[in-house]
Amino acid sequence: MKIGELASATGTRAETVRYYEKIGLLAPPARTSGNYRSYGGEHLARLSFIRRARDLGFTIETVRELLALSDDRTRSCEAVDGIARMHLAEVDRKIADLMALRGELGRVIDTCSHGTVADCKIIEALAPHSHG
Amino acid sequence: MKIGELASATGTRAETVRYYEKIGLLAPPARTSGNYRSYGGEHLARLSFIRRARDLGFTIETVRELLALSDDRTRSCEAVDGIARMHLAEVDRKIADLMALRGELGRVIDTCSHGTVADCKIIEALAPHSHG
DNA sequence: ATGCACCCTGTAGGAACTACAAGGTCAAGC
DNA sequence: GCTTGACCTTGTAGTTCCTACAGGGTGCAT
Numbered sequence: 001m002k003i004g005e006l007a008s009a010t011g012t013r014a015e016t017v018r019y020y021e022k023i024g025l026l027a028p029p030a031r032t033s034g035n036y037r038s039y040g041g042e043h044l045a046r047l048s049f050i051r052r053a054r055d056l057g058f059t060i061e062t063v064r065e066l067l068a069l070s071d072d073r074t075r076s077c078e079a080v081d082g083i084a085r086m087h088l089a090e091v092d093r094k095i096a097d098l099m100a101l102r103g104e105l106g107r108v109i110d111t112c113s114h115g116t117v118a119d120c121k122i123i124e125a126l127a128p129h130s131h132g
Numbered sequence: 133m134k135i136g137e138l139a140s141a142t143g144t145r146a147e148t149v150r151y152y153e154k155i156g157l158l159a160p161p162a163r164t165s166g167n168y169r170s171y172g173g174e175h176l177a178r179l180s181f182i183r184r185a186r187d188l189g190f191t192i193e194t195v196r197e198l199l200a201l202s203d204d205r206t207r208s209c210e211a212v213d214g215i216a217r218m219h220l221a222e223v224d225r226k227i228a229d230l231m232a233l234r235g236e237l238g239r240v241i242d243t244c245s246h247g248t249v250a251d252c253k254i255i256e257a258l259a260p261h262s263h264g
Numbered sequence: 265a266t267g268c269a270c271c272c273t274g275t276a277g278g279a280a281c282t283a284c285a286a287g288g289t290c291a292a293g294c
Numbered sequence: 295g296c297t298t299g300a301c302c303t304t305g306t307a308g309t310t311c312c313t314a315c316a317g318g319g320t321g322c323a324t
Contacts, residue, residue: 165320
């Protein structure tokens with residue numbers, strides 16, 4: 001499996017795959033006689049995991065931790081659980097922030113009277129506010 | 133008004149103010165005899181606008197557009213409204229993604245909390261997806 | 265005159281990629 | 295057998311939005 005195939009199989013770009021290899025997240029694969037990277041099922045599984053975790057908002061460093069945990073099967077689930085919990089809290093914060101933002105943005109848009117910029121409420125809403 | 137005062141009046145850092153000047157978002161102010169930046173009400177208003185728009189999640193480039201639009205007072209509000217609506221849609225999408233993530237993390241924690249190592253499903257939870 | 269808080273410029277770093285540039289490999293088509 | 299074009303290689307620099315120095319200058323109080 002060449003890098004392009006691996007990339008499209010996992011929804012990644014070839015550049016990103018090489019980047020993951022460079023930062024030590026994905027093991028360097030064997031090479032063909034023409035010096036092309038040659039991937040197998042192990043790499044596919046691993047990269048799928050990485051992609052999915054990244055999509056779920058885990059940082060590269062957290063993904064590294066999770067991979068280390070999954071590699072060491074003797075370890076308890078507690079560490080994994082802890083990481084997940086930390087992320088859950090973070091995700092909850094992000095959701096709350098975005099909901100507040102959404103409300104404000106929605107209000108701003110609702111006030112738009114579709115006139116000229118001179119009396120655009122959106123611009124007004126962005127204009128100077130007291131700030132501490 | 134010196135840079136530090138402007139910064140604290142708008143909830144920004146001095147470095148960020150200089151950065152905004154460097155990328156052409158904020159006009160260079162007059163200088164004192166000692167070469168300090170000297171800001172007036174115009175700068176305060178504009179930086180407040182920038183800060184608020186950034187807090188609402190608009191990118192620097194979008195803020196630039198909004199500033200350009202707001203400078204042309206006779207222009208129709210339509211473009212401004214469109215930008216805000218597009219941004220709102222983006223925020224909605226992010227919220228949806230985060231809600232999905234939240235559910236997944238919750239499930240992982242739930243599974244982990246009453247199980248042994250063998251039962252830990254976090255790795256499986258992040259296992260390969262089909263990618264087309 | 266001596267601190268000290270603040271200001272100046274310029275550059276490097278950080279997170280996680282992304283986009284070249286300049287060249288090598290390979291299968292297909294003529 | 296040779297060309298075309300898609301793909302691969304390495305390396306480096308750019309992206310976004312700042313943040314953090316380093317190494318110096320200014321202004322005010324003691």
